[in-house]
Amino acid sequence: MQQAKIIQDVEEQILICGKVVHGMKKGRQLGFPTANVCADAGLLENGVYGVLVSLNGKQYQGIMNIGVKPTFESNLEKTIEVHLLDFQNDIYGELIECQLLFKVRDERKFPSIDFLINQIKEDIRYARQKFNSMGAFYKNSKKEFFRNEQIS
DSSP states (O other): OOOOOOOOOTTEEEEEEEEEEOOOOHHHHHTOOOEEEESOOTTOOSEEEEEEEEETTEEEEEEEEEEOOGGGTOOSOOEEEEEETTOOOOOTTOEEEEEEEEEEEEOOOOSSHHHHHHHHHHHHHHHHHHHHHHTTGGGGOEEEEEEOTTOO
């Protein structure tokens, strides 16, 4: 499996591609359903990112978490999950491409689920502001692809 890497050149972007798989459904329980992406995050830093998501020929804005979900005391396996803004459809089994545009914050453990929910709301607010300020900037950027080997 090709390992993702952090790109230093601001003109290049990182694109994570994978199929949407079932997860723990914690995002849905919190009110922020996520698409769990079957892909290797490689050396990407854990954190929350603003992403442009391509799905079935359409693009959506979203926020992506790369990390181990420390608030839920997960098994410490690094996962990738994305919450698509203003989107409610079932996309299990679909191929999704997520272009990382900016980092929102580092991943961290919260003292309670309520603190996490409030932080996710703030993350979404921040991401929406950032997307609005970026306009069409990111639509023509160079992309570097990181795909799960099983995807044809």
